[in-house]
Amino acid sequence: MERCYINGMGCISVQNTFEGNFLEHPIVYSDTNIIYAVKPNYKAFIPPAAIRRMSSGVKNSIVASALAIEQAQVNELDGIITGTGMGCIQDSEKFLEKMIDFNEEYLTPTSFIQSTHNTVSGQIALKLKCNAYNFTYVNTGGSFPSALLDGLMQIKNEGKNNILIGGIDEIADYTFKLYQTIGHIKKDNEESYHILESRSEGCVGGEGSTFFVLSNEKQDQTYAEVLDAHLVNKLKKEQLEGFINNFLQRNNMNISDVDAVVLGNNGDVNFDTYYDEAERLFKSNSDLLYYKHLFGEFMTAPSIAVWIASNVLKEGKAPSVLYKNNEKGSDSIKTVLIYNQYRGKDHSLTLLKNV
């Protein structure tokens, strides 16, 4: 069975992640509960004629995928696999607004064409003239872990050389207002940054596009090796320990072998208890990291966690801003486990090691 390496990454997020540094100067968002991605220079990557039809999620993804491919130095991809929770929701909103405004007449084609969930994987394929396997997973919090698992299997079991995978979600104003109304996103007047102290419902909403080139060959620029990935839709809190232990055991590891755990705490008092349980399991042996205080929550946020884990493994350490349990952690992190769930469902585990 082949091994699977992360040879290139590109990340457009609410932090300056596209500049290539690893959270050297993190932006602290403390006065808003909906945080927007920092825009790169789109025109350096996308022709003007194409850019005008693209929503922010599509543009961010074109740039992030180009960065990942450039880093990995690959000329040909054997597959493009994306995960997205809400797809191109900005264009869906535009399309639906026009249906209402124009009494279901005069429906303009652009928003409709761009509103489909697989717009991103299609646009990347068109740009690269790539006719290979092209797939988009739309399974809320399981969207990116599904894309990662597919990519992992393509490399390990199907003999593919280079697979591009990505997680994409974008903020759409009306949809996010609805999320605030129903309590999925915190109200405007609640503090956003100190999510570990949160006692309220909902999360801080964010967005991002993060892409990785998975390859079967280790190279000089390789970030990490992906050992395994697993996800389940439903899991009771008391089942979490068994879920994690079984996953580690099938990789011939146990809890004490994990140097750092990346947890998905998002400040939602109803669901962060899962992470409390994970913290209980790992706190005596592992560094505990979190990231949604910097990046916000969205359905494909686990892609940010993989970006963080890959950087941590390449550098051997994590910046203090990511630490839950202490400001100074290990300087030789070699194994990272990512655990995420979305509103109590779609629990995923990803195991990576250094190379």
Next chain:
Amino acid sequence: MEELKTELKEKIIEALNLEDMSVEDINDTDMLFEEGLGLDSIDALELIIILDKDYGIKLTDSKDGKKIFQSIETMAQYITEHRTK
């Protein structure tokens, strides 16, 4: 007619999201497709909707579109002669 031409330029810039263009950048006789503004077939559909929604003109023959959408000048001329609103 001049007022209509300016209105058309504004509508086209907005509908086609031509972010870097202003009314002054589009000459009345500039070709809208190919080597002119570089619009394509999807843009043509957006233009057809502008004619229908804002001026009450329904195009049924695609050959007509080629002549009408040559430039702002030809669009304005056709709208003036055929508008119902």
